Amino acid sequence: MSDKKKICFVIPTLQMGGMERVASLLANYSVRNGYYVYIICLIDKNSSYYLDENISIFAPDFEYKKGVLNKLKVLHYLVSCLKEIKPNAVLSFSEVFNPLSIVSAKLANVPIYISDRSSPYKKLSFFTQSVRKLTYPCAKGMISQTELAKTVSLNKGYNDNVVVIANPLREINQKLEPPKEQVIVSVGRLIPTKNFKELIDIFSEVNLEKKWQLWILGDGPDREVLQEQIDNLLLSDCVKLLGAVKDVDNYLSKASIFAFTSISEGFPNALSEAIAYPLPCIAYDCPAGPSDLIKNNKNGFLIPLHDKESFKLHLNKLMNDSFLRSVFVDDYKSHREKYHTNSISKKYLDFLLS
Incomplete structure (x- = not known):
């Protein structure tokens, strides 16, 4: 035997x-x-x-x-x-x-x-x-x-x-020297706890010149509500609901920032993968997980839960400071090794x- x-x-x-x-x-x-x-x-x-x-x-x-x-x-x-x-x-x-x-x-x-x-x-x-x-x-x-x-x-x-x-952490399919675009990406099911409605609001208030795009990867029951919000805010040219894509890394490779407004998590795999990719990240400090992954002001910004104004301020800072974005992804290899x-x-x- x-x-x-x-x-x-x-x-x-x-x-x-x-x-x-x-x-x-x-x-x-x-x-x-x-x-x-x-x-x-x-x-x-x-x-x-x-x-x-x-x-x-x-x-x-x-x-x-x-x-x-x-x-x-x-x-x-x-x-x-x-x-x-x-x-x-x-x-x-x-x-x-x-x-x-x-x-x-x-x-x-x-x-x-x-x-x-x-x-x-x-x-x-x-x-x-x-x-x-x-x-x-x-x-x-x-x-x-x-x-x-x-x-x-x-x-x-x-x-x-x-x-x-x-x-x-899953295997990251990192592209060699990917061309970074003025894109903010987020990943998750389109459900209330992922709080994409607030992310879209925040984006609309910091992207006044409409130079950036927001890509949301994932599907779920809130899709129609979120699309209606996008249409009402006249953001259909710069906010895209891309659905449940197979090659997430292809989208991460083109983005410059990962934004995460979830209000409840067990352990946010999408955030961990973004840090590992690497992307500079900004996330609400919801229970539980973001504080285990983000070292505040080192590999991203950890924002007090529901502090929308602080989220807007720090997201705007990331959008306007390419050097800061490069600093935040400097130590991504240690994250990959740890997880x-x-x-x-x-x-x-x-x-x-x-």
């Missing part, structure tokens, strides 16, 4: 998103380093990310629907998969599904670790919060993305074995198999 260890990741889907990208990076690293790797998708197994052909992917043959009966179907399916795989360690993503994963792992008699991926202050239903408090202590350990998230988890009594491990997929993934596996 093979002595290769088995790692199993449990996740709702593998569609485009920060949690899904992290799972794919960890899975690819694990299989390259001699582990048997399994991914159990609870909703949909179609992947937006590259996955090594040696990774085994499971998904139920029934459509996921809300409700207690469907949760029981998922529970039965997950228990069956875990009993079949018999992994040495399970890592479950998503605060909504983690309780179900914990119960399943206990019924299958396999060790489970969990990781919440949203802001530690995200409001969840009373039922979800209650179930988390009941089940989370039964996990062998918990991975937080930031020190703030760890502190909140410990204070709430979720688990007493909590470690902080940041998200791994490199290999070093971060090793920390994950060391914790899961300790």
Whole structure:
């Protein structure tokens, strides 16, 4: 019998998103380093990310629907998969599904670790919060993305074995000597917490001569509302909603500034990638993540949350000072090394198999 260890990741889907990208990076690293790797998708197994052909992917043959009966179907399916795989360690993503994963792992008699991926202050239903408090202590350990998230988890009594491990950085496809344009770029789903409405307002108030452009990469339910805002402000020539593009690096290569107005994060992968690219960054200091990534006045500006006037002032400063922009990207290699997929993934596996 093979002595290769088995790692199993449990996740709702593998569609485009920060949690899904992290799972794919960890899975690819694990299989390259001699582990048997399994991914159990609870909703949909179609992947937006590259996955090594040696990774085994499971998904139920029934459509996921809300409700207690469907949760029981998922529970039965997950228990069956875990009993079949018999992994040495399970890592479950998503605060909504983690309780179900914990119960399943206990019924299958396999060790489970969990990781919440949203802001530690995200409001969840009373039922979800209650179930988390009941089940989370039964996990062998918990991975937080930031020190703030760890502190909140410990204070709430979720688990007493909590470690902080940041998200791994994907491979950056940096263009050689890219021609920089007067472009500000931002990346994220078009949802209220990403706060793109405020970013567009800020841009309209600092780009009075309309020499710069703002490119927003991503899609989501707020697209029509944001496009209407752009049209009403007569900004259609300089503000572009470019959708969910495949080659993000192609756009980062042309931009001169990365702007991030999100008001709630778990760990902002888009901001980490922008710093690594490298781009000078400006971001609201929302919980949680930007303060872990931006060294204020060194590789970007960290703006107090909701201080729109300060954001405008510092964005204008970046737009008008090319030397400052060059200073802010001077130490990007240390960021790449710190968050490199290999070093971060090793920390994950060391914790899961300790």
